[in-house]
Amino acid sequence: MLAFLFQVLGALLAGAVAYHTWTEQKFSRMPPGPPGLPLLGNLLDIPLSQLMFKKLTTWSKTHGPIYSFRLTTRRVVVLSSAKVAGDILDRMSSQSGGRPEHIKAGEYMTRGRLLAFMQRTPLWRILRKAAHDTLNTRAVLRFAPIQTSEARLLTLGLLTHPSLPVSAHAHRFSTSAAMRMLYGLDPISLDGPDPSRPLVEVSDDLFASVKPGKSVVDLMPVLKHVVKRSAFLRRKSDAWYEQVSQLYSKFYWSEPTSSDRTCISLQLREGKYKNIEDVDAVWLVGVLLLASQDMTRVSIQYFFLAMVLHPEVAQQAQKQLNTVVGSRPPSFDDQPRLPWIEAILKETLRWRSPTPGGLAHAASQDIHYGDWVIPKGTMIVANIWAMNHDSELYPDPDKFEPSRSPSS
């Protein structure tokens, strides 16, 4: 009996040594980073708040523009300079364009249908093409009348409802503009019903589940097959999927109330993209709603914050508007003659990006970069905050200074 136990222990020890040697070899040429704990890696170092990118930026000051860390078994490479990010994510995009596996959010909650979490499959290519066709810089010009109308409604709302928080105005604007462009629906009023409200309420669950340490199955992917087979363990994700699917479907199939027939859902419904199934089209427009609503709302809120903190910048903008536009409302045609306004917008996105940590990529094969190797499957994070606050490119980077933009 004792001999048998020794044999088992010996086999386990040999297995552990072999695994350790294999991982040491596989990961030995990864860019180094902060030391972590056995098993957990750097899991406990990562703040669970929104400010994770600040920790990643602090590490970049010690470990440089490319370093790695570990969350249990998952390796993460962080790119913190525009040069390194451009080299790896842009010039080597065929190797770095994958997405990391988000088991809970990507497989269970959204069942592989959320474009932003999809691997580079043929379906992703088709959906991506449809999104690009309908939203490229030339195609979106057709939405200028909606954007102009929404900007005027936003101004009116601010004047008539000054007691409402800026976040309420920014939410109304971003949701209303998105619902009009995506589904051809009527503008949303500040005090009227907001059809997207139930969606907003559940969206946080999705964002929360991709945060490090928030999903057990993502920390221990070996559990994936157990969860997949258990309706009980998956019940919350299943309920989330059903609820969100129903909402997206309702919007997608509603008859546009606007006479403008250029909305994206109609283009998909009218069969321009025959190889996209209805359920995938419903989710494609859904993810556009999710992404645009959030990004636009946050950017507008930061714009207002910058203007409140820097009234002298706002005054200069007002002066330019008075000179160029006069007493009528501005339009897109005025844009080339409003360089200071353009500079303010660019500086707002630099100063407080709505996506400071980007959207994680994954290496679809081993990536050789200088002396380093990023092994296949490694998560790659573009630390946009660090790039936008690089003091070599932007002296005194925390300062909101539109004159640093070439547009100014």
Ligand code: HEM
């Ligand atoms: C201030 C505005 C915005 C910013 C700063 C922003 C930023 C980003 C970033 C950094 C990514 C990740 C790119 C990557 O893979 O490395 C992304 C992806 C994405 N964005 Fe935006 N975005 C904005 C507005 C929008 C809007 C208005 C829409 C929809 C109409 C949208 C839809 C998407 C989608 C669908 C993806 C995922 C694409 C894919 O995985 O193929 N974004 N965005």
